[in-house]
Amino acid sequence: MTQESFSARRQSETQDAAEQIQVNTTGQSAGVDDLLDEIDSVLESNAEEFVRGFVQKGGQ
């Protein structure tokens, strides 16, 4: 890739990225909200005991 085409590509991609950000963050927030709406049915119910029971032996 030449220097010019490399720079040009970077510039246009940066613009594209800027346009996409709005969409992405909106989608991301909606995803988080939806997941939190149903979290009670997904999350292990005995949280305290479950987390306490997650004991691992040493690894690398």
Next chain:
Amino acid sequence: MSARRLVGLETEYGIIRPSMPKANATVLSAQVVDSYAQLVAETNSQVRGARWDYADESPLQDARGFTVARDQAHPTQLTDVEPEVDAGIWTAESVALDGNDARVGSTLYQEKDSTDVVMNMVLGNGARLYVDHAHPEYSSPESTTPRAAVLWDQAGDEVMRRAMDTAARLGSGELLMYKNNTDNKSVSYGAHENYLVPRSVEFSSLVQGLTPFFATRQIFCGAGRVGKGMLGQRKEFQISQRADFFEAEVGLETTVNRPIINTRDEPHSNWDKYRRLHVIIGDANLGQISTLLRVGTTNLVLSLIEAGAAPKLELGDPVAALQQISHDPSLKTAVRLRDGRKLTAIEIQREYLSAAQDYCQWQGHDDPDTAEILERWAQVLDLLERDPLLAADQIDWIAKYKLITSFAQRHNLSLDDPRVGMLDLQWADLRQDKGLYYRLAARGAIQTIFSQEEINRAVTEPPEDTRAYLRGKTLQRYAPYVVAANWDALSFSVPGARKISRIFLPEPLDGTRRDVGELFDAQLEIDEFIDQLARRA
């Protein structure tokens, strides 16, 4: 200068049996590997009709002189008793502890102990699946592009899921596995990266070039953790799972006094020509983009070091910097350099990025992988600089951070609430219907580059452009005759032959589809196949 390089990724998974929290971890890990071996045996006999049978009559085991009777206690039974009182468990454990590095990847034939456990196997996709101390581990087959490294790493997660499902189906009970790196109770387990580097590169230049990079790359490949300190005693969110478990700058250890730069020198290839840079500082990433960036940017930085073009940066205290950066999700923390400057992680990463961009502009590059990594690296640093949350659909720790902080806000909880701890753990649950990473990804809230179909294919098929192709295809096609396989050798036992034939694979970029694909296409008999291979060696 390229983002392409021979890479392999290792993941040690967290494992528990919820119904028996004190179950022996080595035995649980052995169940995972053994269950997968049984799944492979079932699938293979149905689909390909090959004799991939681990039972008594296999000539494979006879050749090695193993006792193969499976009528002794199966390890699945062993967790029904307290580990302390059953000697068989310690036998299994001692095999795991002793066997690993001594005989890398040696199986298919199985490493057996008296309880007849498959502890260690090589898969048809060229990967290694084994028990590493107290964790099941998947070591991906060698690949040459960042994308391929991601794909075969994701395949490992799928292998573990299938093993977990198989264990349950075969009556071993429910096992749960986690792609994380700490239990938040003092223990950490690794996600290691292996990069092929020319032996001619001075190790000191690797240390110098990589240390500031490794201390800072967590901003786009950290997996996120609720808890500070090795014990997770303070319930605050930090970027990296592993940062608080590092205590040294350079060293040989991997389990204690962990160093930012690990000096293990075991190339699994031509020693004169290569070293295998064994990187132990990374987090295990569920996210495909975080994995892609982790591998791709590291490849680029290694290229810079090889070209003598890495930025000249020296951190005042690398271990402290690693932890200070991890402890600040706002990414505003500046760390001190030897020359007195103070730079943020983003600024340090920008030094590396711009060195890579400059070098590529000067030298040119013509592969799409390099272009992609340079573009994504620049893009993600821009987002992180504006607001880290803008990268929540790409970067593991940010996606997790967003979920956890949103949850805490919604319910007005502090981070020491047990349900927050549960979120932190369940984020990494490998079950796709329970794991919160997967639930979020399924809603399209996390970018992916590979579909489940592509990942499934990588579970069974090896990369085509490394020796993993020869290894994987050989196991698919000629498994009954393979008495041992590891990273750099395949050993065959053929009926009627007087000795074992050993084929060495010291060159990781040989044994590709281009090199040996025709041998598999030709459907050769085993002796002819071995002859042809030996002739090419």
